[in-house]
Amino acid sequence: xxxxxxxxxxxxxxxxxxxxxxxxxxxxxxxxxxxxxxxxxxxxxxxxxxxxxxxxxxxxxxxxxxxxxxxxxxxxxxxxxxxxxxxxxxxxxxxxxxxxxxxxxxxxxxxxxxxxxxxxxxxxxxxxxxxxxxxxxxxxxxxxxxxxxxxxxxxxxxxxxxxxxxxxxxxxxxxxxxxxxxxxxxxxxxxxxxxxxxxxxxxxxxxxxxxxxxxxxxxxxxxxxxxxxxxxxxxxxxxxxxxxxxxxxxxxxxxxxxxxxxxxxxxxxxxxxxxxxxxxxxxxxxxxxxxxxxxxxxxxxxxxxxxxxxxxxxxxxxxxxxxxxxxxxxxxxxxxxxxxxxxxxxxxxxxxxxxxxxxxxxxxxxxxxxxxxxxxxxxxxxxxxxxxxxxxxxxxxxxxxxxxxxxxxxxxxxxxxxxxxxxxxxxxxxxxxxxxxxxxxxxxxxxxxxxx
Amino acid sequence: xxxxxxxxxxxxxxxxxxxxxxxxxxxxxxxxxxxxxxxxxxxxxxxxxxxxxxxxxxxxxxxxxxxxxxxxxxxxxxxxxxxxxxxxxxxxxxxxxxxxxxxxxxxxxxxxxxxxxxxxxxxxxxxxxxxxxxxxxxxxxxxxxxxxxxxxxxxxxxxxxxxxxxxxxxxxxxxxxxxxxxxxxxxxxxxxxxxxxxxxxxxxxxxxxxxxxxxxxxxxxxxxxxxxxxxxxxxxxxxxxxxxxxxxxx
Numbered sequence: 001x002x003x004x005x006x007x008x009x010x011x012x013x014x015x016x017x018x019x020x021x022x023x024x025x026x027x028x029x030x031x032x033x034x035x036x037x038x039x040x041x042x043x044x045x046x047x048x049x050x051x052x053x054x055x056x057x058x059x060x061x062x063x064x065x066x067x068x069x070x071x072x073x074x075x076x077x078x079x080x081x082x083x084x085x086x087x088x089x090x091x092x093x094x095x096x097x098x099x100x101x102x103x104x105x106x107x108x109x110x111x112x113x114x115x116x117x118x119x120x121x122x123x124x125x126x127x128x129x130x131x132x133x134x135x136x137x138x139x140x141x142x143x144x145x146x147x148x149x150x151x152x153x154x155x156x157x158x159x160x161x162x163x164x165x166x167x168x169x170x171x172x173x174x175x176x177x178x179x180x181x182x183x184x185x186x187x188x189x190x191x192x193x194x195x196x197x198x199x200x201x202x203x204x205x206x207x208x209x210x211x212x213x214x215x216x217x218x219x220x221x222x223x224x225x226x227x228x229x230x231x232x233x234x235x236x237x238x239x240x241x242x243x244x245x246x247x248x249x250x251x252x253x254x255x256x257x258x259x260x261x262x263x264x265x266x267x268x269x270x271x272x273x274x275x276x277x278x279x280x281x282x283x284x285x286x287x288x289x290x291x292x293x294x295x296x297x298x299x300x301x302x303x304x305x306x307x308x309x310x311x312x313x314x315x316x317x318x319x320x321x322x323x324x325x326x327x328x329x330x331x332x333x334x335x336x337x338x339x340x341x342x343x344x345x346x347x348x349x350x351x352x353x354x355x356x357x358x359x360x361x362x363x364x365x366x367x368x369x370x371x372x373x374x375x376x377x378x379x380x381x382x383x384x385x386x387x388x389x390x391x392x393x394x395x396x397x398x399x400x401x402x403x404x405x406x407x408x409x410x411x412x413x414x415x416x417x418x419x420x421x422x423x424x425x426x427x428x429x430x431x432x433x434x435x436x437x438x439x440x441x442x443x444x445x446x447x448x449x450x451x452x
Numbered sequence: 453x454x455x456x457x458x459x460x461x462x463x464x465x466x467x468x469x470x471x472x473x474x475x476x477x478x479x480x481x482x483x484x485x486x487x488x489x490x491x492x493x494x495x496x497x498x499x500x501x502x503x504x505x506x507x508x509x510x511x512x513x514x515x516x517x518x519x520x521x522x523x524x525x526x527x528x529x530x531x532x533x534x535x536x537x538x539x540x541x542x543x544x545x546x547x548x549x550x551x552x553x554x555x556x557x558x559x560x561x562x563x564x565x566x567x568x569x570x571x572x573x574x575x576x577x578x579x580x581x582x583x584x585x586x587x588x589x590x591x592x593x594x595x596x597x598x599x600x601x602x603x604x605x606x607x608x609x610x611x612x613x614x615x616x617x618x619x620x621x622x623x624x625x626x627x628x629x630x631x632x633x634x635x636x637x638x639x640x641x642x643x644x645x646x647x648x649x650x651x652x653x654x655x656x657x658x659x660x661x662x663x664x665x666x667x668x669x670x671x672x673x674x675x676x677x678x679x680x681x682x683x684x685x686x687x688x689x690x691x692x693x694x695x696x697x698x699x700x701x702x
Binding site: 129243244245246285286287288289291329446447448449450451452 | 458461462465601605608609612613615616619621629632633635636637639640643644669670671690693694697
């Protein structure tokens, strides 16, 4: 006799419920990864108040809802510090915040329904070896494949290729509401007598007439752009971006991004976009002076100088995140490429937004935002529970650097759970921090005399 | 890891230069190195000579045991070292690949080995043939030889030079520019090789399973030349920094 397994219907009690929390509220690895599903890791939990001033400056420079064509073309998001202390300050989290704000409805809310815009996020998660600008473009193409803009654009292009009557019929659901998802459902289109191949062909022809290469037009019209990109690589993958001997994809990446995708998005109604280039220091740290100059010139060519659709239509505004040490390495190359005259690579330049180290109150807000996201009792929101006042003060005194702060907070909560403590006071915080092993730091104090 | 690799490099480049040669095929190179490890790596467990069970009583998947020159155990790491001191011809790719295969023969039967980091290293008292160096880089084996520092030592030296720079040691601008390029190339090298290390390539899944991630497609011959160049640059820059520091002290 078959015994049917039963699905769990109840939520098992969380280990953290004695603290009034659904889960561990802080990331054990406080490094923002926008593609991670965990809200603690992907930047979804975001305290706006500590960076209110920086958000306002970002809006003035780049959003400008009533003056969008005159937004800056190139800007920088800085953090104070070097390659150690300058990381984990919240640059990626702030980019993620704006990306989510704009991409949730392609800027409809942000720009009061006047036009659409898209944020493309560029990062370098793995091996970066030469052909830096090409990899930057490829990284953007990979994000474009992931962020949903291709499908939504395809839907609107299909709608425009239909007659108004056909469009109404396709959009309409049995309950009378309109569902744009229907435009991407071939079976619904066919049910209304629309021939898919012919429709895709009409869309492709339109894209070609707008300037997209014919083969790319067809792949975009058929919703096969990702597959098209994969076909450029022998291994059929999109990542890692650079694989020696498999670089055909990189030969085309700049043209695909700065010409074809720009034409495609414009055809779909996008007035512009943003390239958020995160972790530029990861590139700079691996570039010799010659490489930096080459990169800066190519970057300038793709984003500022005439030649690509991107520059012809002022489509993408670029935001680079960096810290001061990386910028020193890039400054000379930036000057030689002429980029310094457009946007000085300096935290004090008008095009710069700098993230300061949070004050004690701001660090407290960051902690509260994470706790509130995981509360079991709504009434506790806005408080520091399960921390006591002296507990939270002790935590904030340890470090206000966002990455360290969150990491320390995770250690304290784990310690409290381990010891079955419900009120996290100063003693608990100090115990947890004193028990945690200090990170091993290379000791170079004997200097060059100890070099082998 | 650094501690062990530093010991290897110091031995080849300093201690062995003054050691008494013996009437053995390798002139006592392996024996002297083992003694040196026992003396200088007090918190490490150093394997005996002619060790056939990877220093911890292990069998192999092939059923044939292999002699591994040195296995150095530390609570967090197992260092496995192949030693060559051949006067007639330098190590070639086959030497490296056989060494790698020996390690895999143990791993294929003992996944728990991967619960600790494994650091394979290949030390030679003579220069490496290009193919041997390329194979080392492609397979995540640290090559150590005369004036050939493994990557962690290059990083350590770069860190020391950076400390001197920050302390205000006055250096000619061209040296500073070269140092900047050296650091960039070192970072790039580290990024390129990051997937080749054994602990990145292999992982413990269960007591009878390991996972093996495909990683490669590197131009290792080209990299081997760059690696030598990095080492040359390092030697030159360390010399310049020392000169500048002593000059400043005077």
